[in-house]
Amino acid sequence: MDRSAYFLIVPLLAILALVEIYPLAVSVNLSLNDFGGGGFVGAANYATLFSQSAFLAALSTSVLYSSGSAALSTVLGILFAYLLTRVKRGRGFFESVFLMPLAAAPIIAGVVWAPSAIWDDLNTFWHFVLGQQFFNVTSYNLFFPIMVLSDSWEWAPMMMLIALSVLASVPKQVYEASEAFGASKWRTFTSVSIPAIVNSPVIHFMIIIRFVDAMRTFEIPFAWSGWLSYTHPGSPTDTLSLYLFKLLLIPPSGIIPIPVISAAALVLLAVTLLATGLLFSLMRGLRKI
């Protein structure tokens, strides 16, 4: 290809400039000025932001949530892929069922896993059939893991598809050799399939994408904060996106703190970029081993 390559990416660059770069530039501008017309205020909005403990709490909630979801969805996806490679009949059927959560809207994941839906049934079963105490789903130690689990429920099918394609790329001879040496199916899985998956750049890339996407997560914590009546900013359900959403719709001071929201969005961007860079170098190191 010659220089015409540059022309072919012009439409893409135009779109990125319009819907990404321009809004980002406006955000930077908003975050550095007083919205009431007070002009340039430097880092004052950032100082306000970091003085709010609710913001720091939301930031750490987001990091915890994203790490948990990226890890759990990967583990579940790999397990599903393994089960599918072992099933003799009905693989297509099981695969279509395992794919279901991927088609469900994230907001649906927020509600079907909520107390009134699944937990209602589980609790009545747990109590009336097994004779145990009800789960108190409103306690942080339970609802936070459930939020992470429902996020992983949503995205595990995607990791499963990736893991399946990685497993399919392992040459058949490797499996045959492993079997010829008398290795059990499980042993073959742990010493052939798992290394193939763990060393695959595709999986690494998808884990990073999963983490990055989960850092923006909103719907599941949103549904739960409704359930638990955590309507004020700074609740234990609040990821950064939810925290900013609450600041926007129900600002505690009565005035929407637009510069502070912009500043927070940019801090989130910086944190995510930093984490992505760290993950990249971590995984590059992992591949060398």
Add this chain to the structure above:
Amino acid sequence: MTNHKPSVLRGLPIYLGLALAFLFSFWPILVMALEGADIDLGPIFSGRGISYVAGVPYYSGGIYPSLANYRDALLLGNFPRLVFNSTSIAVLSIAIALVAGIPAGYTLARSKLRGVGAIGFLLLALRTVSPFAIILPLYLTYVQVGLFDTTLGISLAYLVIDVPVVVWMLSGFFSEIPKSLYEAAESSGANERQIFWRIAVPSVAIGIAATAIFAFVLIWNEFLIASLLTASVTKTVSVGIWSGVGEGFGGLKSANWDEINAGGTLAFVPAYAVLLVVRRYLARGFSLATTS
């Protein structure tokens, strides 16, 4: 071989795992569909009437299935309108994304010119941008220029979601075309334009369709951007079935849970149907996109 156990027993952990994975994946979907039909499984376990759990009365009224919520959603409510909105928004946005993304994906896959490789990295970096850094400026601009709550406005905002998906997956599919095909075309005198239109695009046609469908599902299910950039005119399905939530945040309990579940089920069915059709190409698209 030292395995003397009967084959049924050897397969047991696998079938147990399959059963668990099946329940884990399917149970929530089933609960949603049943709740939409007013079916709550609780009474099966607890029996009807009032029972006491640690001294607290627990009432269960029995099961009275009804399709009223589904009927109302389809016939009385604004569900058809929401479907029309979601579909036209997604189609417009994906059309724009394809116009820009097909040539860009092709270039990413083929060109070795300086700077082109940086585009892929730029797209990943832009994916880390919080929606609020985009929505707030867009909202302020849209209100000024009259794009707020319009199909065009929200479609443009959704380019943030579908453009990276389209460029990544298509550059993967384009990179799969054997080099010899291009060389043969070049040696028989085809110019760049002909190679692109006559060889490259037709060979990835199915990939383009699969990518467009995946982007459609993502947009169909998107909630946050739609809830902030649309209002009564262009409200989407995922926001609409939650209107009880979105309109009075915090007043979630006033929302009719069964109606939401019925709406959720109705929204799930088409998304799942199209995803099933393209699942093979999706798996390949994801892996190609990340290796190219």
